[in-house]
Amino acid sequence: MKIVIPIFGFGPAGGSRVLSQLANHWIMQKHEVIFICYKGSTAPYYPTNAEIYYFDNNGNLSTNNDTLYKRPIFGILKLRKILEKVLNNFDCDIILANHSLTADPVSRSINKAKKFYYIQAYEPDFYHGLSIKNFILKRITINSYNLQNLNLVVNSEMYFNYNEIKAKRYVPPGLDLKIFSPNLNETKSDKxxxxxxxxxxxxxxxxxxxxxxxxxxxxxxxxxxxxxxxxxxxxxxxxxxxxxxxxxxxxxxxxxxxxxxxxxxxxxxxxxxxxxxxxxxxxxxxxxxxxxxxxxxxxxxxxxxxxxxxxxxxxxxxxxxxxxxxxxxxxxxxxxxxxxxxxxxxxxxxxxxxx
Missing domain, CATH: 3.40.50.2000 (Glycogen Phosphorylase B;)
Structure with a gap:
């Protein structure tokens, strides 16, 4: 399968690690995986073997990022429309949204690929305060859980029926048990x-x-x-x-x-x-x-x-x-x-x- 993962930026958060590791293991299983990311992003914090295409403010794709690249007026709201345009014309079998801000462009795109939304947390809890920005982002997030043409997958069974989230598919985050492994050289200390x-x-x-x-x-x-x-x-x-x-x-x-x-x-x-x-x-x-x-x-x-x-x-x-x-x-x-x-x-x- 050809799997596309649209994001607006790479980073050190745990959710980014999950995507990189899923991509790496899917590639080992002989699938093709591509990240579509905004041009202004940093390079991946967590290494990935997937291909990466960066889209600019006009929706053009390249293999180079530019951390100094300026966002368009209206920022993330405009970028969502640009991402939708990019996805419209991208040949693939699966599109995997991973965040409320990418869920809507995936849903709205006319791409005929199967569309999934991997929910790794209930995001509205993270938008505190009474700012207009928080109000808008919280509303976007809540709306993302009700997009009808996305197959929801949650990372914990607690989200099967959690507030606005209604899901029946569950995939937990993974662990590299070769790295996170028992300490074989424990040393005794008085502290x-x-x-x-x-x-x-x-x-x-x-x-x-x-x-x-x-x-x-x-x-x-x-x-x-x-x-x-x-x-x-x-x-x-x-x-x-x-x-x-x-x-x-x-x-x-x-x-x-x-x-x-x-x-x-x-x-x-x-x-x-x-x-x-x-x-x-x-x-x-x-x-x-x-x-x-x-x-x-x-x-x-x-x-x-x-x-x-x-x-x-x-x-x-x-x-x-x-x-x-x-x-x-x-x-x-x-x-x-x-x-x-x-x-x-x-x-x-x-x-x-x-x-």
Whole structure:
């Protein structure tokens, strides 16, 4: 099959990684995969073996991007019309939209290819505030879930009947289990290393983790540290916090494996799949988490949302749990994430394309 994935830009977000990996595995399965991307985008953050065509403000295609290329007046709204025009004339079997902003151009295009919309999150939750921009983007997103000629595929079963989303096809994000693999060279240390991903958005929960750590640091002194990946360097002004910027999946896996336990304190869409959780489970790093599939009371240390005291209590529970029990939890978690192997995930999507 010839599969086209239209996007407006490559980036470091988890959704971009999913697309690159799906493309790579489909190519290994002898399918042809092409990204159609806006000319002003950066090069792919996550390597892909797919072909890439960049469209300019006139809808012309080339193989070169230009990060200094100026967007047209009315920005993304105009680009959606240009993308629709590009798709009208592009020969392919499958068109896969991956974002609310590309769903409408895919739906409106007169291309006769089968059209799919892969939903990796409920996007309206991310548009906070009362700005006109947020209002428009939120409305576009909500409308995208009701486009009649798109076959919806969600990345978590929680979205089968979630607000405006009504879907029956499910393909989870995948994992490279050769990279995110158990640490075979664990070293003993007198320090307990907590870890998390640093994000500014309140719903990401980083602020709750930092507040909890301050209290834990007062109690345990230099026997406990908090390591934050991708956090702001200003966090290091707090005693006991170190900030890291792992480049690429290999270094991200190395970061996880350096931890004694990973903490996730996100507050929304708790039944969804959250990459750091499944990546840590694949590395056999225990997780303290507010939820996220496949976390449960047998494979994780669960906490309620927006609760600093719960994070403190569960961190102490972890520190006082014997190693045999910790190993049992890690083993259950590892077995629970084997379904996310990229080979299985990519074939599941192809089977939907063949329906």
């Amino acid at each position: 307990v290393i907590l870890g998390t991903i640093g994000r500014k958005e309140k719903h990401k929960g980083t602020s709750y983790i930092i507040e909890a750590f301050k209290i834990l640091r007062e109690k345990f002194g230099n026997k406990i540290e908090l390591h934050i990946a991708f956090g702001d360097k200003i966090f290091e002004n707090i005693e006991g916090i170190k900030v890291f910027h792992p480049n690429g999946d290999l270094n991200l896996a190395k970061f996880y494996k350096s931890l004694n336990v990973y903490i996730c304190a996100q507050t929304i869409q708790l039944q969804a799949i959250h990459y750091p959780i499944i990546e840590c489970m694949a590395c056999k790093v225990p997780v303290i988490t507010t939820g996220y599939y496949p976390s449960n009371k047998f494979n994780s240390f669960l906490i309620p949302i927006e609760n600093v005291n719960a994070i403190i209590d569960k961190a102490e529970v972890f520190m006082h749990t014997n190693i045999n029990e910790i190993n049992k939890i890690k083993e259950i978690a590892f077995n629970d994430i084997l379904e996310f192997d990229w080979s299985n995930v990519s074939k599941k999507m192809i089977n939907y394309f063949k329906e």
